[in-house]
Amino acid sequence: MMLAAKRAAKRLVDAQKQTAWRLGMSNRLVRRQIGLMQALEEVKEAIAPEAPKVNADLTHFKAENEPMFEYLKDSPERKRVQASLARLQSQMTEVPIVVGDQEKRTRDFRFQVKPFEHRNKLAKFYHASADIIQDAIAVSIEAQKEWEVTPLEERAKIFLRAADLVSNKYRADLLAATMLGQGKTVWQAEIDAAAELADFLRMNVQFALEMTRYQPISTTSAKNSMVYRGLEGFVAAVPPFNFTAIGGNLSAAPALMGNVVLWKPSDTAVLSNYIVFKIFQEAGLPPGVINFLPADGPTFGSAVTRSPHLGGINFTGSVSTFQWLWKKVADNLNTYKNFPRIVGEAGGKNFHLIHSSADIPHAVNNTIRSAFEYSGQKCSACSRAYVPDDIWPEFRKQLLEQHSKIKLGSPVEFDTFMSAVIDERSFERVKSYIEHAHNSKELKVIAGGKTDKSKGYFIEPTIVDVTTHAKDKIMKEEIFGPVLSIYVYPANDMEGVVKLVQTTTPFSLTGAIFAKDESVLEMWRRKLRFAAGNLYINDKSTGAVVGQQPFGGARHSGTNDKAGGPHYLLRWTSEQSVKRGLVPLADWKYKHMVA
Numbered sequence: 001m002m003l004a005a006k007r008a009a010k011r012l013v014d015a016q017k018q019t020a021w022r023l024g025m026s027n028r029l030v031r032r033q034i035g036l037m038q039a040l041e042e043v044k045e046a047i048a049p050e051a052p053k054v055n056a057d058l059t060h061f062k063a064e065n066e067p068m069f070e071y072l073k074d075s076p077e078r079k080r081v082q083a084s085l086a087r088l089q090s091q092m093t094e095v096p097i098v099v100g101d102q103e104k105r106t107r108d109f110r111f112q113v114k115p116f117e118h119r120n121k122l123a124k125f126y127h128a129s130a131d132i133i134q135d136a137i138a139v140s141i142e143a144q145k146e147w148e149v150t151p152l153e154e155r156a157k158i159f160l161r162a163a164d165l166v167s168n169k170y171r172a173d174l175l176a177a178t179m180l181g182q183g184k185t186v187w188q189a190e191i192d193a194a195a196e197l198a199d200f201l202r203m204n205v206q207f208a209l210e211m212t213r214y215q216p217i218s219t220t221s222a223k224n225s226m227v228y229r230g231l232e233g234f235v236a237a238v239p240p241f242n243f244t245a246i247g248g249n250l251s252a253a254p255a256l257m258g259n260v261v262l263w264k265p266s267d268t269a270v271l272s273n274y275i276v277f278k279i280f281q282e283a284g285l286p287p288g289v290i291n292f293l294p295a296d297g298p299t300f301g302s303a304v305t306r307s308p309h310l311g312g313i314n315f316t317g318s319v320s321t322f323q324w325l326w327k328k329v330a331d332n333l334n335t336y337k338n339f340p341r342i343v344g345e346a347g348g349k350n351f352h353l354i355h356s357s358a359d360i361p362h363a364v365n366n367t368i369r370s371a372f373e374y375s376g377q378k379c380s381a382c383s384r385a386y387v388p389d390d391i392w393p394e395f396r397k398q399l400l401e402q403h404s405k406i407k408l409g410s411p412v413e414f415d416t417f418m419s420a421v422i423d424e425r426s427f428e429r430v431k432s433y434i435e436h437a438h439n440s441k442e443l444k445v446i447a448g449g450k451t452d453k454s455k456g457y458f459i460e461p462t463i464v465d466v467t468t469h470a471k472d473k474i475m476k477e478e479i480f481g482p483v484l485s486i487y488v489y490p491a492n493d494m495e496g497v498v499k500l501v502q503t504t505t506p507f508s509l510t511g512a513i514f515a516k517d518e519s520v521l522e523m524w525r526r527k528l529r530f531a532a533g534n535l536y537i538n539d540k541s542t543g544a545v546v547g548q549q550p551f552g553g554a555r556h557s558g559t560n561d562k563a564g565g566p567h568y569l570l571r572w573t574s575e576q577s578v579k580r581g582l583v584p585l586a587d588w589k590y591k592h593m594v595a
C-alpha cells in the first residue's frame with residue numbers, strides 16, 4: 001500500500017508542476033486539471049484502508065490471525081481512531097431495532113453512556129417488546145427457508161467480506177465505539193473489536209469448510225453422504241457487555257452454519273454491537289437472517305424460551321443468567337419441536353498459582369495485566385493468586401511497585417492502563433467486596449481500595465491479602481472488577497495449595513501456573529486437570545487468541561464448547577445422514593435362509 005501511495009503522490013506532484021507550466025493554455029489546462037483530480041483520487045484510494053477482497057475460490061482457504069496495530073503517537077492508525085472518537089463523541093448515535101429489513105422504534109427508549117463520564121450520552125436505543133420479538137421469530141423462520149439451503153461457500157463469503165470490513169473500513173469506528181461505550185483502552189479495544197472479531201469471522205469459515213469436508217464411506221452398493229443442515233428453528237444469541245467480538249461471534253457462527261438468529265445485544269455494548277450488525281448487512285447478509293433486538297433481558301429470555309421454534313441458545317454472560325435461561329428451557333421442554341441446543345460460556349474465578357522457582361518479575365507483570373487490564377472485567381481475569389511464603393516478601397515488593405505505576409483514567413487518553421467499570425450496578429457490586437475486605441479482620445487491603453462514582457464508575461486497582469482466610473468469599477465468588485486477592489501459602493505444602501485451588505470455587509474457566517521447575521509444572525498440570533478449561537503455563541490467565549487457544553470452561557463456567565476452536569460449529573449444525581442404494585434387491589430373503 002505504501003508503494004501505491006508513493007506512486008500516486010508522485011503523479012500528483014507531476015500533474016501540479018505541469019499545470020503551473022501550462023497556465024494560460026486553456027485547453028491543455030483543462031486536461032491537466034482533470035489529471036490533477038484523477039491523481040488526487042488515486043492518493044485518496046491509496047491511503048484509505050484497503051477495500052475488502054474476498055477470494056472467490058475457498059477450496060484451500062486458510063485463515064490467519066489479524067495483524068494488530070500499536071497506536072503509537074502520531075501513527076496513522078491512532079489518527080484514524082482519534083477521528084472516529086471525535087465523531088462519535090460529537091453526536092448521539094441512534095440505534096434502532098432491526099427485524100428483517102425493517103427498522104423499529106418503541107416508546108421504551110434508553111441511553112448508552114460512557115462509563116468513565118456517565119453524564120455523557122453516546123447512543124439512544126429502543127427496547128423491543130415481546131410482540132416485536134415474536135414478529136422477529138416469524139420473520140427469521142421465513143428467512144431460514146432460503147438461507148439454510150444457500151451453499152456454505154456463499155454464506156462464508158459474506159462473513160469473509162464482513163471480516164475485511166472489520167479489518168479496514170470500520171476498524172477505527174469499532175475501536176472508538178468500544179472505547180467510549182465499554183470503557184476499553186485502545187489496545188484492549190484493538191484485541192477485541194478488531195483482531196478477535198475478524199479472527200472469529202475468518203477462522204469460523206475455515207473450520208466450517210474443514211468440518212463439512214467429512215463425508216462417510218461409500219461402497220459399491222451404497223453412496224453415503226452427510227448433509228450439514230442448520231438447526232430447525234431460530235437461535236437466540238445473548239452476549240455480554242465486555243467483548244464486542246463475542247456479540248459478533250454468538251450471532252455470526254450459527255448464521256454461517258445456515259441458522260437464523262435473534263441477537264439481543266447487551267444494553268451497555270449496544271453501539272459497538274450495532275456497528276457489527278451494520279457490517280454484516282453491508283457484507284451482504286440477507287434481511288431476517290440475523291435480527292438485531294435490544295431488549296430487557298427477562299422479556300427477551302421469556303419470549304424466546306416460550307417459542308416452539310427455539311432451535312438453540314448461544315449465550316455468554318454470568319452463571320445466574322445462564323441458569324435462568326436453562327431453567328426456562330426445562331420448563332418449556334414439551335412445547336419445543338426440537339431439543340434446543342444450549343451453549344453457554346459463563347463466569348470464572350481464575351487463579352495464578354506461583355511456585356518458589358518462578359521468575360518473579362515475569363509472574364508479577366503477568367499478574368498485574370491479568371488482574372487489572374480492562375479493570376478485571378474479563379471472564380478470564382486473575383482474581384485469586386497463590387504465592388509461596390519464601391518469595392512473598394520480594395513478590396509483594398515488586399507487585400506494589402508496579403501497582404503504583406498504573407494509571408486509572410479515561411480510555412481516550414492513550415497512557416491510561418485501565419478505566420471505569422461498566423455501570424453503577426457493577427460499581428456497587430465491586431465496591432461491596434472492597435468494603436467487605438476493609439471491614440474484615442482476616443483480610444487486609446494492601447493496595448488501592450478507593451472508589452469514586454462522581455464522574456465515572458472508577459475503582460482503584462485493589463489488592464487484598466487474605467492472610468489466613470483462604471476460603472473467604474473474596475477468594476470464591478466472581479467479582480468482575482479490579483480486585484485481586486492473594487493467599488500466601490507455606491512453600492512446603494504443595495499438596496495443600498493444589499487442593500485449595502481445586503476446591504475453593506465452583507468455577508473452572510482459566511488458570512495459570514508459574515514455575516521454572518519442570519517437575520512442579522508437570523505435577524500441577526496433572527493435578528489441576530479439571531480446574532481450568534484454559535490452562536496457561538508461565539503466561540497470564542487472560543488473552544486467549546482465536547485459533548490459538550480455543551476458549552471456554554467447564555463446571556459452573558459453562559458448557560465448554562470452545563469458541564474460536566474447530567469444534568464449536570458442530571453445535572450449530574444438525575447433520576443428516578443420507579444413504580443411496582445402488583443395487584436392485586432381487587430377493588428379500590437372506591442367504592443363510594436359502595437351502
Ligand SMILES: NC(=O)c1ccc[n+]([C@@H]2O[C@H](COP(=O)([O-])OP(=O)(O)OC[C@H]3O[C@@H](n4cnc5c(N)ncnc54)[C@H](O)[C@@H]3O)[C@@H](O)[C@H]2O)c1
Nearest residue numbers: 239240241265266297298301317318321345346347348379
Ligand atoms: N466464559 C466466557 O467466555 C465469558 C466471556 C465474557 C463474559 N463472561 C461472563 O459474563 C459476565 C459479565 O457479563 P454481563 O454482566 O453482561 O453478564 P449478564 O449475565 O448480566 O448479561 C449477559 C447477557 O444476558 C442478558 N440477560 C440478562 N438477563 C437475562 C434473561 N433473564 N434472559 C435473557 N437474557 C438476559 C443481558 O442483557 C446480557 O445481554 C461475567 O460473569 C463474565 O465472566 C464469560
Ligand SMILES: N[C@@H](CCC=O)C(=O)O
Nearest residue numbers: 242378379380542543544
Ligand atoms: N478472550 C478473552 C476471554 C473473554 C472473556 O471475557 C481472554 O482470554 O482474555
